[in-house]
Structure formats: C-alpha cells, structure tokens
Amino acid sequence: MGEVVLSAFLQVLFQVIADLVKEELQSTSGLQNERRSLISDVGMIQAVLRGAEKMQLSELQKLWFSELKDVSYDATDVLDEYTYEIQRHQVIQLAPVRNSSLFSQLSLRRQIFMHDMEKKIKDIANRIACIKEKRLTFQVDVHGHTGQHHESRSPQQSSNFPPTFVYGRHDDQHKIVEMLLQSDLKPNVAVLPILGDACMGKTTVAQLDFNDERVSLRYSKAKITASIIESIEGKTFSSNLSTLQMHLAERLKDTRYLLVLDDYWRESWYDWHGKLKLPLLKGAVGSKIIVTTRSAVVARVLGTSTPYRLQHLQDEDCWWLFCYFSQGTEAHTYDFQDISRLREDVIRKCRGVPFVAVCLGLRVHQENDRSKWTAILHEENWDSTGHLIGALRLSYAQLDSHLKPCFAYSSVVPQNFLLEEEWLIQHWMAQGFIQPNPNESETIEDTARSYFRSLVGRSFFQTAHVDSTGERQSYSLSEMMRDLAIHVSGEDCKCSIIDGPYNIPEKVRYLTVVFNMPTSQDMFEVISGGKRLHTLIVVGGSEHFSS
Structure with a gap:
C-alpha cells in the first residue's frame, strides 16, 4: 500500500463503522460495553488517519495500516450483516407480532443469530482495540508527527536556466510569447495560466518563455520569495505577511515585470485575491504573471485571460525525445533490425506525454544490450526510478x-x-x-x-x-x-x-x-x-x- 494512498478507503470505512456502531448498536443491551469501546477507539483511529494521510511510512507502520484495513473491512461486513437482519425484521409479515419481546425470545433462529452477532462484534471490538494499542509502539499519533518526511513536492527548478533539450514545444513557446508581448492597458497586471495534465511540460514551456530574448528585452523578471509563500502557507517566518507585502509592493512599484508562479495548487479565491495578488498590483501597465497548474480551478481563480491549454506531444516528438535520452544524441542510429517495433512501442507507451519519453529513454540507457530494449518497454515496472508515478501521486496527494x-x-x-x-x-x-x-x-x-x-x-x-x-x-x-x-x-x-x-x-x-x-x-x-x-x-x- 503506497505511502500517500493509505487513507483512500480507510477513512470511508471507519466513518461507516462509526455511523453503524452509534445507530444500530444503540438498542442492543448485550453490546453496550463494546459499543462504547468501539466509539472511542474508532474516533481515535479516524484522527490517526487524518494525521497520517501524507506521511511516508516505515515498513512497520505500513503493516499496521494493512492490519487496520483488514479489520475495517471485516467490521463493515459484520455490521452490514447485523443491520440487514434488523431491517429485514421491519418488513416481514406480521412484523409487530413477530418482533415482540416474547416472540423474539421464543425464536431459536433469532437467538442463535444474536448470539453469533454478539460474538463477532466483540471479536471486532477486541481486534480494533489491540490495533489501536499497537500504534503506541511506533509513534503513529493523531497529528502524524513521527519524524518522517511528508510527501514531497516536485523538485524546484530555476527559471534562470532554460531546459537543455526540448522537442515539440517551440510552437507553444512562440504562441505564449506573442501573448506576453501584447499591449495591455487594463488591467495593470495580467495573469496567463498555462493549464495541462501532469508531466506535460508546463514548467519547461514556462522556462522557455521566461528566457526568450524578446521577453528579456521587455520585462524586469521578478521572482516571488520563499518567505512570502511560507507566510501564505502559515509557516513560521521572522516577518509578518503585511510587512512582506509592503516590501514586495515597494520593490515592484512602477516596474513592468514578468513573474512565473510554477506548479501552483492553491484554489482558494481569498488566498490569491486577498493575500498574494495585492502587492503584485503595484507593477506598471503591461506586467505579466505566468501560472503553470494542473487545476482548471486555479486557472479560473487566477487568470485574467483564457488559459493556454498544453496539448499532448506529437508521436514524432516523443520518439525524438526518447532517442536523445536513450543515446545522448539527436540522431537515432540503432544497430539492431527491429527499430520499427521499438518506435511503435515507445509511441504507444508515451501516449503524447514528454516526461514518459524522457523516463523511458533514461531507463533503456542503463542497458547496453539494445536487443533487450523492447522487452524493457513491456515491463510493468519500467519506471524504475519512480519519477513518473511520483509526479502523478503529487496530483493525488493534493x-x-x-x-x-x-x-x-x-x-x-x-x-x-x-x-x-x-x-x-x-x-x-x-x-x-x-x-x-x-x-x-x-x-x-x-x-x-x-x-x-x-x-x-x-x-x-x-x-x-x-x-x-x-x-x-x-x-x-x-x-x-x-x-x-x-x-x-x-x-x-x-x-x-x-x-x-x-x-x-x-x-x-x-x-x-x-x-x-x-x-x-x-x-x-x-x-x-x-x-x-x-x-x-x-x-x-x-x-x-x-x-
């Protein structure tokens, strides 16, 4: 079970358990001790799940959550069986008579069922209690502060250094540069979102635009400081947000600047319009902000123009990228015969995503025997570095x-x-x-x-x-x-x-x-x-x- 995915179904399961325990066991006199114990233990586990949602787990912790998942499914099965029987009693013929206390006591079938249910529910309560106690042995607490690292964001890239090798994105670069060079009278600061799926090359295109010579002649290139981002995120910093905003506003006053906000996630209208945007409005007419994002909501909240949607790469561009990163050269000179099959496999695997082409190229580059490359492309675990699934998991973690x-x-x-x-x-x-x-x-x-x-x-x-x-x-x-x-x-x-x-x-x-x-x-x-x-x-x- 992956580190950031442990709570995908667990939180739902324990919410179901909590609801069933509170509602369905309320009238069962023989299970009141278990009911109280379950309500307490389930509440604690729900708090643990909320805290552990983005933790990176040790093997022992993974085992604990795996046991927790197993018992949660067993608990829902047992409680569903109990609830179904209770509801069935409400719709049977002559329900008022057959559900009377005397009839229930005389019904051997009902007595056997309730005996079995009480035994199963007590067993579930004991298993959950034992799992809760195990938590204390390896420091999984309700806030997730275990000293482990949380799911990291994408590695930061500098806009000062353009990407060394790019295929298939120069047309996008040209169109965006044209948009940046358009004369704008209103508003003073225009926001251009670059919208695209994970691993499509949004950051690469932003770097190309930022370093374009035509853009360099027109703009003073400003970058937002980490301190401001930290303040917006609520982290500790030596200066308050108001002071930082005043400092940035003074720095940008009457300056026509270009700012790149790369991989922006926050969808809150207030975070942008009520906090971050205010000092940026001090720039001169014609200032531009490029925002790269995977979220259409972010593009709608921040954008002052229609988002530029980054499309998939053409098949030939994916093939060229693979060739470059597999051989370190732009020319694809292979010394084996089945190159057409290799090309088809690369294109099928890439599906127009440049990051996949790069990962595939780097993966086969490690294998000197090129006759094995096709077999490598057919492996399920070809992403041996985990870079691609890591980039995708970041979307899920958000x-x-x-x-x-x-x-x-x-x-x-x-x-x-x-x-x-x-x-x-x-x-x-x-x-x-x-x-x-x-x-x-x-x-x-x-x-x-x-x-x-x-x-x-x-x-x-x-x-x-x-x-x-x-x-x-x-x-x-x-x-x-x-x-x-x-x-x-x-x-x-x-x-x-x-x-x-x-x-x-x-x-x-x-x-x-x-x-x-x-x-x-x-x-x-x-x-x-x-x-x-x-x-x-x-x-x-x-x-x-x-x-």
Whole structure:
C-alpha cells in the first residue's frame, strides 16, 4: 500500500463503522460495553488517519495500516450483516407480532443469530482495540508527527536556466510569447495560466518563455520569495505577511515585470485575491504573471485571460525525445533490425506525454544490450526510478480527503471505457463515498456531482464526447490517470480481462471482469470465490469501448 494512498478507503470505512456502531448498536443491551469501546477507539483511529494521510511510512507502520484495513473491512461486513437482519425484521409479515419481546425470545433462529452477532462484534471490538494499542509502539499519533518526511513536492527548478533539450514545444513557446508581448492597458497586471495534465511540460514551456530574448528585452523578471509563500502557507517566518507585502509592493512599484508562479495548487479565491495578488498590483501597465497548474480551478481563480491549454506531444516528438535520452544524441542510429517495433512501442507507451519519453529513454540507457530494449518497454515496472508515478501521486496527494476514494475507485473502469457522470456517482453513493453536507440543503446526488466536477476540473477525468444537444457528455480516464488510480487503490480494486480460467484475488473488494471471448468457466463459480467482494461489475464483448 503506497505511502500517500493509505487513507483512500480507510477513512470511508471507519466513518461507516462509526455511523453503524452509534445507530444500530444503540438498542442492543448485550453490546453496550463494546459499543462504547468501539466509539472511542474508532474516533481515535479516524484522527490517526487524518494525521497520517501524507506521511511516508516505515515498513512497520505500513503493516499496521494493512492490519487496520483488514479489520475495517471485516467490521463493515459484520455490521452490514447485523443491520440487514434488523431491517429485514421491519418488513416481514406480521412484523409487530413477530418482533415482540416474547416472540423474539421464543425464536431459536433469532437467538442463535444474536448470539453469533454478539460474538463477532466483540471479536471486532477486541481486534480494533489491540490495533489501536499497537500504534503506541511506533509513534503513529493523531497529528502524524513521527519524524518522517511528508510527501514531497516536485523538485524546484530555476527559471534562470532554460531546459537543455526540448522537442515539440517551440510552437507553444512562440504562441505564449506573442501573448506576453501584447499591449495591455487594463488591467495593470495580467495573469496567463498555462493549464495541462501532469508531466506535460508546463514548467519547461514556462522556462522557455521566461528566457526568450524578446521577453528579456521587455520585462524586469521578478521572482516571488520563499518567505512570502511560507507566510501564505502559515509557516513560521521572522516577518509578518503585511510587512512582506509592503516590501514586495515597494520593490515592484512602477516596474513592468514578468513573474512565473510554477506548479501552483492553491484554489482558494481569498488566498490569491486577498493575500498574494495585492502587492503584485503595484507593477506598471503591461506586467505579466505566468501560472503553470494542473487545476482548471486555479486557472479560473487566477487568470485574467483564457488559459493556454498544453496539448499532448506529437508521436514524432516523443520518439525524438526518447532517442536523445536513450543515446545522448539527436540522431537515432540503432544497430539492431527491429527499430520499427521499438518506435511503435515507445509511441504507444508515451501516449503524447514528454516526461514518459524522457523516463523511458533514461531507463533503456542503463542497458547496453539494445536487443533487450523492447522487452524493457513491456515491463510493468519500467519506471524504475519512480519519477513518473511520483509526479502523478503529487496530483493525488493534493486532493481533498473526500475525493480520494472516489478517484481510487475509478480503477475498476476498463481501459478505453467511456463513462457517464451519473453511472459513476451512483457507484460512489452505493459505496458510501459521498459525505452529506449538514449545512447545505443540496441532495446527496448534488454533492456527488460536485465531487465529480471537482475531479474533472483537476484533470483526473477528461471530456471525451458531447452529444448534439451539448447537454449529455461522456468522460474518459486517460491511461496515465488510470495507472495512477490502479496504483493508489492497491489491492482493493481490480479490473481483469478474462480470456481463460480465472480466480478472484483474495483481498479484492471492488472487481470488474471483462470477458473478451466465450469461456467454459461457470460465472457463478467465479463469483463464489470472492469471499470479501463488495462490488462486481461484469462487462462482455471487447476490451475496447471507445465505440
């Protein structure tokens, strides 16, 4: 289970447990001690999960959270079974009579069921209590202060030094420079967002623009100091925010400057318009701010113009990038025959993402035997340095806690599947991922739709098709984002292509099976093997759903 993904489903599970314990066990006299113990222990564990959300964990801590996940699923199974039986009693024939105290005492079946349930719930309470006590042995506390490092942000890059080798982005550079050189009378300071998915080269393009000779002649290039960012983030600094704002405003007064805010994440309107932007307005007419971001919300909050959307690279540009980083030269001179297959594999793997081309090139560069390069490209763990998945995980780590299980669950969506918003949010609601807002009058469906649109705005889902009316849209999960969903969901979710005998993985909870061909295996036999399965989605026909 990955470091930043431990709470994707855990927080939801323990919220479900907390709700069931408080509501369903309230009237069960034989379980009041366990109920009180569970309420206390579950509350403590929920606090631990909130604190540990972005921690990097030791192996011992990972094992603790793995045990916690196992018992949480077992607890929800037991409590679901208990709740179902209680609800069944409310709708049976002659319910008032059969639910009377005398009848319940005389019913052997009910007595056996309650005895078994009490035993199971007491066992769950003891297991949770034991796991909670283990926490004290390796310092996982409610705030996550264990001395471990948190998930780090992308390595900082300087705008003073342009990238040494770039393919396929000079047209983007030219268009953005033209936008920067346009004469603006209002407002004094214009903000140009560069919007794009993870690893698309937003920082590279910003560096190219920042160091363009035409831009250098026009602007005084200012950089925001770390102290201001630290103040906005609420970290300790020797001077207060007001003093820093005054200092920056004085420095920029009547100066036409170009400022680059790279990899900007904060979506709060107040953080930008009420804090950071104020001193920047002192610049002269024509000042420009470039903001690179993965979030359409950031682009909308900060931008004074339409965002420049960075598109995927052309296949040929990806191939050239791979050649350069695999050989250290722009010329692709290979001494083996199957170069056409290698090129096809590189293009298929890159999917228009420059960072992938670079990672692939660096990976095969370590192998002197070039006949093995094609095999390396087919490896699932070709990202041996973890740079790509690390960059993608940063996007996931920035999500609010309530959105994480929703995105992680999308790993059950088959590759190339076009999904509709309503289909996915119905799944989220059934799994208990949607948290009703007690302060709002909106329905749970409306809340779920706001979750979905937040993920679309952060580029986790892409609009794939709009019907002729413009009202009905289909969405897709890019291969890169699907890889991220698979990574963060771990062993909880699985989407399997079935073309032969198949056994459901032991710990999988949410499963999609895709039948590409007729199979002699009994489907009911397959289902019965999923002892811990919560969700089963069956798709037949083809693994390609784009049509």
